[in-house]
Amino acid sequence: ALVEYGIPTNAIKGEDEITYYKHINIALDNKPQLTVDDGADLVTTLHTKRSDLISNVIGGTEETTTGVIRLRSLERAGGLKYPIIAVNDAQTKYLFDNRYGTGQSTIDGITRATNILWAGKKVVICGYGWCGHGIALRAKGLGSQVIVCEVETVRALEAVMDGYQVMPLIEAAKLGDIFITIAGNKSVIDKAHFQVMKDGAILANSGHFNVEINIPALESLAHSKQRIRPFVDEYTLNDGRRLYLLGEGRLINLAAAEGHPASVMDMSFA
CATH class of the missing domain: 3.40.50.720 (NAD(P)-binding Rossmann-like Domain)
Incomplete structure (x- = not known):
């Protein structure tokens, strides 16, 4: 659906781990100013493998419980380099997406x-x-x-x-x-x-x-x-x-x- 609107999209259902991280790196090649993550793989890759791009980033969001846990652990260790909104903590997320979804x-x-x-x-x-x-x-x-x-x-x-x-x-x-x-x-x-x-x-x-x-x-x-x-x-x-x-x-x-x-x-x- 995104491709039909001309939005660059890098995702294949059933892709292996190598292809998955290749797609993450292709997304990071765009030098994002905002990150929208689901599980914190994008942000983790940005911090560990592509840290030269962090200066471009203003902030981000994280969708999932697991992703928020990972990012809070990174924050406690002093490693999180920009602010991230924990979408998972919003009532309109966890009361409905988590429970009913x-x-x-x-x-x-x-x-x-x-x-x-x-x-x-x-x-x-x-x-x-x-x-x-x-x-x-x-x-x-x-x-x-x-x-x-x-x-x-x-x-x-x-x-x-x-x-x-x-x-x-x-x-x-x-x-x-x-x-x-x-x-x-x-x-x-x-x-x-x-x-x-x-x-x-x-x-x-x-x-x-x-x-x-x-x-x-x-x-x-x-x-x-x-x-x-x-x-x-x-x-x-x-x-x-x-x-x-x-x-x-x-x-x-x-x-x-x-x-x-x-x-x-x-x-x-x-």
């Missing part, structure tokens, strides 16, 4: 990838921020038994009051049929969790990037891997159990579906 599009992505029946499934949601709220709400509405794993005590208490089971992930790992990470952190699901999961468990990530599920740890436990459907990789572990990773651990709502509906994205961009 992520809730719907995550369920949509997993359903398209697997064609599962949600009713009766034990769904483990790792993280109970606004995105976790939305996913839990939609999974419950489809008849799933929802278990929430949350390290922040007030949010965990909120999940209890919202009617969900709450427990440490190492306990939930033994029970879950479907696991969804939405925590904005690395290795949320780790080797110890894979070791106790039931045969046939499905693993999906809806947090930014592909680091919330520790894929190298999963690969270290598996003796074989095969793609059984588009966006579904079957890992057969040494003890015979099979775990199913969706979308290579990347954002499942973008990998296997179409992301958020445009109408809810409009509220964020506004």
